[in-house]
Amino acid sequence: MVKARYYYEDFSEGLSLPLASRQVTAEEIVTFASEFDPQPMHLSEEAGRASILGGLSASGWHTASLFMRMMYDGWLHEAASEGSPGIDFMEWKKPVLAGDTLSGRSTVAASRLLRSRPGIGLVRFLHEVENQKGILVMRGENPIMIRRRPDLEAGA
Amino acid sequence: MRLIELSPPGKRVITGTMLFTAEDIIRFAKQFDPQPFHVDAEAARNYVFGSLCASGWHTCAGWMKMFMEYWTAEMKRLSQEGIRPPQLGPSAGFKTLQWMKPVYVGDNITYSVELIESRPVVSRPGTWINITSNDGVNQHGEVVMRYEGTVLEFG
Numbered sequence: 193m194v195k196a197r198y199y200y201e202d203f204s205e206g207l208s209l210p211l212a213s214r215q216v217t218a219e220e221i222v223t224f225a226s227e228f229d230p231q232p233m234h235l236s237e238e239a240g241r242a243s244i245l246g247g248l249s250a251s252g253w254h255t256a257s258l259f260m261r262m263m264y265d266g267w268l269h270e271a272a273s274e275g276s277p278g279i280d281f282m283e284w285k286k287p288v289l290a291g292d293t294l295s296g297r298s299t300v301a302a303s304r305l306l307r308s309r310p311g312i313g314l315v316r317f318l319h320e321v322e323n324q325k326g327i328l329v330m331r332g333e334n335p336i337m338i339r340r341r342p343d344l345e346a347g348a
Numbered sequence: 349m350r351l352i353e354l355s356p357p358g359k360r361v362i363t364g365t366m367l368f369t370a371e372d373i374i375r376f377a378k379q380f381d382p383q384p385f386h387v388d389a390e391a392a393r394n395y396v397f398g399s400l401c402a403s404g405w406h407t408c409a410g411w412m413k414m415f416m417e418y419w420t421a422e423m424k425r426l427s428q429e430g431i432r433p434p435q436l437g438p439s440a441g442f443k444t445l446q447w448m449k450p451v452y453v454g455d456n457i458t459y460s461v462e463l464i465e466s467r468p469v470v471s472r473p474g475t476w477i478n479i480t481s482n483d484g485v486n487q488h489g490e491v492v493m494r495y496e497g498t499v500l501e502f503g
Contacts, residue, residue, distance in 0.1 A: 257380040279445040
């Protein structure tokens with residue numbers, strides 16, 4: 193059994209866990225977009241400025257992927273995660289521009305044990321990501337499968 | 349022309365197929381989602397998914413990549429025929445994304461898109477919001493990913 197610091201039981205409703213903050217560079221925006229989302233506003237400052245996004249801006253999928261890493265570095269790497277079945281919703285509320293510094297949090301909205309998978313619970317999180325001006329740029333909600341504390345699992 | 353004229357509801361468009369190699373899965377996950385089951389084939393055996401599989405965000409990015417390949421070719425084709433292609437803009441997000449099955453090493457995922465609805469944006473005349481149903485299906489015919497996407501369209 194893989195050891196972790198946080199198990200299902202630790203995620204009580206209302207608990208808020210910080211995401212690791214990180215700066216987003218022009219170079220990584222262009223690298224991600226070149227491979228996965230080569231639209232002009234994700235590839236050059238000039239095209240970004242000409243678009244309604246107002247500058248070189250990250251692909252929404254890049255923002256989502258950066259959020260994932262911020263969550264991993266912030267708290268998920270210490271949790272007994274078994275992955276996720278999906279995302280209820282994700283809103284890209286404002287553009288993420290080159291040079292922005294992102295931060296945010298995951299807040300526990302609800303949790304329940306899975307009947308189909310003994311020893312695992314589903315914890316539902318609200319995730320919020322803000323830029324350096326405190327403006328919300330991304331918001332989403334999703335369930336993550338998290339193992340029960342091993343000693344409790346045995347008695348379940 | 350409008351997207352709804354090019355691709356009316358009921359018409360599902362296959363955009364392309366992407367192979368998920370171990371190398372690509374690990375490269376993406378090391379950068380964005382380094383959970384053991386996405387970066388380490390040995391460690392993955394101790395988790396629910398059972399073996400090395402792609403980050404769900406990688407599966408999603410694959411949908412976007414295949415859509416852009418399709419869309420770039422489609423815009424070129426329409427322009428060559430003297431037709432103004434639909435002017436698609438950014439997306440404000442998505443809903444009900446389901447990762448139904450893990451995407452394992454060697455899987456070939458065939459992506460598709462279908463327009464569900466196109467509605468005018470009241471606050472921005474001459475702009476529409478298109479709701480699409482986006483899928484990824486593996487080589488066994490199993491849907492591995494599905495979500496409801498949105499994309500702006502300018503007149």
